[in-house]
Amino acid sequence: MSVRLSVNLNKVAVLRNSRGGAEPDLVRAARTCLDAGAHGITVHPRPDARHTRHDDVLALAGVCRDYGVEFNLEGNPFAPPRSGYAGFLALCELVRPAQATLVPDDDAQLTSDHGFDFGRDEAALRPLVARLADLGCRVSLFADAGSDVARAAAIGAHRIELYTGPYAEAFAAGRPGTALPGFIATARAASAAGLGVNAGHDLSQANLGAFLDAVPGVEEVSIGHALIGEALYDGLATTVRRYLAIISGR
Ligand SMILES: CC(=O)[C@@H](O)[C@H](O)COP(=O)(O)O
Numbered sequence: 001m002s003v004r005l006s007v008n009l010n011k012v013a014v015l016r017n018s019r020g021g022a023e024p025d026l027v028r029a030a031r032t033c034l035d036a037g038a039h040g041i042t043v044h045p046r047p048d049a050r051h052t053r054h055d056d057v058l059a060l061a062g063v064c065r066d067y068g069v070e071f072n073l074e075g076n077p078f079a080p081p082r083s084g085y086a087g088f089l090a091l092c093e094l095v096r097p098a099q100a101t102l103v104p105d106d107d108a109q110l111t112s113d114h115g116f117d118f119g120r121d122e123a124a125l126r127p128l129v130a131r132l133a134d135l136g137c138r139v140s141l142f143a144d145a146g147s148d149v150a151r152a153a154a155i156g157a158h159r160i161e162l163y164t165g166p167y168a169e170a171f172a173a174g175r176p177g178t179a180l181p182g183f184i185a186t187a188r189a190a191s192a193a194g195l196g197v198n199a200g201h202d203l204s205q206a207n208l209g210a211f212l213d214a215v216p217g218v219e220e221v222s223i224g225h226a227l228i229g230e231a232l233y234d235g236l237a238t239t240v241r242r243y244l245a246i247i248s249g250r
Pocket residue numbers: 008010011043044051074103110111112142200201224225
């Protein structure tokens with residue numbers, strides 16, 4: 001089966017939030033992506049609500065239900081709730097996303113920049129993963145290349161999402177070969193442990209094909225920042241179709 005594309009709409013929310021109104025409209029953006037053939041929608045609401053917000057999560061979960069596609073909700077399960085942010089687990093309980101991707105970031109980070117330390121976080125993750133699985137979510141854990149992904153399987157996760165930021169940086173520097181072996185080995189270890197493999201962060205039209213050619217068994221990529229930026233030049237539907245052309249048959 002070929003790789004699936006989930007479009008992350010956080011950056012559409014950033015643009016909307018910059019003026020405080022309703023445009024650009026996330027639901028319209030989601031429908032445009034799905035009409036163009038995207039396989040799902042991802043959002044990563046942060047406790048400080050700088051990107052997608054509580055009401056966006058509800059609306060986009062509804063769109064994905066209508067289309068019969070995967071809604072992938074990302075977040076830090078350890079971040080406490082606060083005004084305007086119910087907390088990751090509470091959001092999952094509310095909308096029951098097809099996939100819940102747990103990411104260990106905090107508000108101080110500009111964006112996600114590392115995966116879990118599975119040894120350290122194992123005891124805390126285990127009951128959360130079990131609860132999410134009980135809700136019917138596929139549970140994916142954000143993972144660095146080189147991390148102990150066999151422990152992610154022992155924790156009860158269904159998939160890992162490889163944090164591809166270091167690959168994107170190496171690619172941009174003209175040295176993708178320095179990063180790829182770690183991703184290849186980690187993807188193999190995940191598959192051997194019975195985990196599915198997702199990938200995301202700073203993937204783009206430029207670097208995606210080489211990643212998928214090298215790293216075995218990737219089932220889904222979630223792409224936002226580059227895709228929304230490229231859409232400024234070429235349009236959202238056209239850009240989604242270009243990503244689909246890159247992943248098709250891989
Ligand atoms: C887990 C991950 O890599 C993405 O969710 C990323 O954090 C989204 O990027 P933004 O920082 O643009 O929301």
